[in-house]
């Protein structure tokens with residue numbers, strides 16, 4: 001992704017390096033964009049950064065977003081829907097009449113996609129799964145990683161029986177992702193069976209939402225090895241309830257997704273808080289849903305964990321709580337100390353300036369929710385040239 005010359009290795013010390021089950025160690029060395037050591041003393045040539053007990057987590061994975069739809073307000077025209085079908089139908093007559101749709105759509109697609117990338121980066125996400133066409137700006141030079149090996153259908157509503165064909169076209173080693181059972185009515189309750197009859201239920205089937213799944217459906221999904229992407233904030237906003245996820249989560253078959261801001265939480269950090277409030281999953285379980293479990297479900301063997309040899313995709317959280325998993329769920333955007341993708345710093349606290357220098361990344365001062373931060377200068381430049389006006393980001 002980026003080329004490295006003879007750059008300084010970096011040793012982060014006095015940290016809490018977090019794995020799926022707890023703290024893995026207290027130090028991390030990265031070199032040439034990769035994690036080279038855990039729990040070893042810094043070497044002579046290293047830049048040494050004392051993190052004062054801050055948490056080093058794998059870069060977060062947002063398993064579901066529509067990147068081009070994050071400059072919209074949250075929109076609905078009824079208090080509660082019984083099926084996403086009716087919510088989508090409410091948009092159709094308004095595209096040419098409602099300023100809440102016309103204004104955001106007037107911004108060029110390239111800028112809207114970048115806006116979605118910035119939203120995710122500011123919340124510590126280093127990999128996002130976009131649900132829609134993989135537009136060209138997402139393939140090259142996007143600020144964060146976008147899952148590229150996947151196939152998708154929108155839903156039974158938009159794709160009807162063609163979903164079976166789409167599933168069959170998907171390599172078994174790629175995830176196939178579909179919005180399914182996004183409703184509380186009788187229609188939503190039939191969708192998993194319908195998918196099964198079309199031959200679309202297998203180990204790489206990943207359904208988004210699943211609010212209308214019965215206990216039998218959930219057991220069947222688990223039995224077939226499939227998985228669920230859970231978007232509770234979006235579900236509560238639209239449907240007034242969310243999926244039951246505890247059994248699937250216990251088996252490691254749930255990833256968390258923010259969805260877009262049209263229906264979802266402002267970002268993945270907001271989504272974690274809504275997920276926590278449902279009391280269905282432990283803090284540790286929520287952490288896995290945005291790291292290791294998400295990586296397994298989306299077939300990303302190099303993401304979602306911290307291990308020797310993997311790319312240094314890392315999000316560092318300041319430490320305000322006793323239990324490390326609490327930090328992740330309680331974190332605000334301003335609590336992120338540093339975000340690295342392949343060892344390249346993109347945003348961080350002002351005292352991380354030496355890390356930017358060691359990676360030869362020019363940094364510029366910005367403010368996130370009133371707090372001073374450093375951002376990679378090339379990214380600031382792109383933002384200046386765009387029509388992006390991310391709330392809380394001052395450049």
Ligand SMILES: [Zn+2]
Nearest residue numbers: 131179208259
């Ligand atoms: Zn969606």
